[in-house]
Amino acid sequence: MKLPLALALLLCPAIVHAHLISTGLGPVYDGITHFALTPEDVLPVVALAVLAGLRGKVHARRAIFVLPLAWLAGGIVGASSRVAMPEALAWLPLLAMGGLVAADLRLSPTATTAIAAVLGLLLGGANGAAMAQAGAGLRGVTGIAAAVFVVATLASAGTVAWQSGWMRIAWRVAGSWIAAGGLLLLGWSLR
């Protein structure tokens, strides 16, 4: 009895899943999970939402719809062409978005919308190419765009609601942390 047990323990080790490959719930959930576990994607989205929220409701309302739609459009292009922003440039959205929040720039609603569109197209394109390679395709990109909408909405709503006094400084400090992370990521990529 002990011998078969020992053999079973030796011969039937479980496969170690060091990284998330699939949630087992389908490509939409795979996309959502991919987004949630990728700080290079989440942090620029949060930074853009905070940037829009700091400027007010008009900016926030535009950003939360333009960003996921642009993300979806970029994802479709990326998934079909498999051409996307190089991974070595992952620092750029972090540094740019975090820097804008830290500086608390007074942008026009059009400028905020344009920034949201560019960010969505760039990161969505990268996601689309990655999803296509992983076999998740457009449904994966749809899941990511939905997650982007939820995160951007929550972050911008929080920023619009809480920005008096110290809270505004706290948002700017958070932006400077994101920008600092981007600068250091550039250093890591050049190391």
Next chain:
Amino acid sequence: MIKRTILLFLVLLASPALAHVQPGEAGGFVSGFLHPISGLDHVLAMVAVGLWGAQLGAPAIWLLPVTFPLVMAFGGFLGLVGVPLPGVEFGIAASAILLGAAVMTERRPPLYVAAALVGLFAIFHGHAHGTELPPGQSGLLYSLGFVVATGCLHAIGIAIGAIHRWPTGQVALRIAGGGVGIAGLFFLWQAAT
């Protein structure tokens, strides 16, 4: 019997599958977060920045926490790409001495002088983090960890500095500044030996 013993021995010797990085490597946010707070020189200097900011009041009290992470990250960037910065340990010790002295004497220089001084020290601290960062899997999370930890140390300093509104608190802050300065002298002696 021998085979069974060998099999059991092999089972008991089976090592755990370490699918992720070993402790101490740049594996993520927590290890990065622990990096600055594991060195007393960094802790005291960063808390002193917060104390000084609280003494100086607005706009320094909010300008420093916004700009410091960026300047520190620039220092870290220099360290990561291999740009040498001579005398980093001396610079860190000097930061504790001078920031402690500034808190002790409640020195109120013009804002740009205070910002330049703190920025210079931020480069030294950032460079030290950048060169001390071990290679790992998630440079971004590690970097965010040590940036956030530094920001938290500033916040602790600012929170402690809130006692500056009371006369007794002002004296206590000056004493604390003196303590940081003395610790800085010790760090300087350590760096020299």
